[in-house]
Amino acid sequence: MTGPIRVLVVDDQHLVRSGFRLILSVEDDLEVVGEAEDGAAALVQARALRPDVVLMDVQMPGIDGIEATRSLVAEDLGPVIMLTTFDRDDYLFEALGAGATGFLLKNADPDALVDAVRAAASGHALLAPEVTLRVIERMTGSVRVDPPGRPAPPGWERLTEREREVLLLVAEGLSNGEIAEHLVLGEATVKTHVSNCLAKLHLRDRVRAVVWVHQHGLLPAGEERTGQDPPTD
Template structure:
């Protein structure tokens, strides 16, 4: 559960990006009634989104994936690499082939287009507080896709940053990469949840990762996740 004390004092400024006007209007309407969320613009494709974000400097972008001119993955990569805003991708479970590409591009998470209004608002607040938005079932889908990839990760040299982790931190990173929440990791390792939270924060800091989403990608790319051990 998110800490209310960590909530931003200013309204979260949001940009909505989708090539369907009705979708953009629906999301904007859902969000505009909230006192702590301010929709500062919308765009119909990735190129427009990048320009708009550079101009408005929102806190968060709700980004569709499939769009003309520039798709949401490419736009996300530009926005995140230039540190302009956090990005949450809009997706559907029947098109989850974009998930891992979105993570690589730097997205802070994913929302389904049919998300209930209250869940949409909660998600935006959560990401604005610095939390990644990746539900366990989505994490496992991403891992399943990554571990079924034809390209073996064993042929890639592990990051030298792994050596900065203690054995316990490396263990925690592997479990984060397998999609376990802090409470599950605590039970698995017989630790307190606060201790696990401290380990996770240390791992992210040492590896210079933004959030747990990036930790999943890092764990896969460094062969800490292998086919057959992604869950449980």
């Protein structure tokens, strides 16, 4: 990417938009190119500006953040980082279904916001650690975990043993740096393994990888499965 990362900020509160603009504008590689106060305005702005990243509030009048995200993703108008809060988990999972690339809590540190924007612009998903735990808790509480003897899920056989280890650690909510420390690998090597997993499983991003693992019962709640193959016979 040449030039700064172009960001569209969407929130119905002017003070919130101003705060995000202030945080992002001090970074040489980031530029806020537009603001919108609701989903309808966000679609208009995104179509005109073609931002590299969209910061999207969830609850707004008119077209809310979930519906706007669904439209933005369908039109390929840029990755969306959804701003969420603990008290409305339903928003988090609706946003996941709508295709959001990243999730941040509104009380996140400024550095986390900057890192999320850079990650999204580079084609990577980013989950706040607290949000990752929410995803895991919901998935392990709602998906069916097959009994011993279940077949391996489609695509699992294409992964190497190391890729499987990395994938399961991703699903536990570990960052690339934490995975590298846990497996005694370089962080660049971990990134390569994560990318290979996504490509082989045809998953768009890290968020979908977390969901995929839990949907297939590869990391049951309360059971350590890291580095182990699922039963295949």
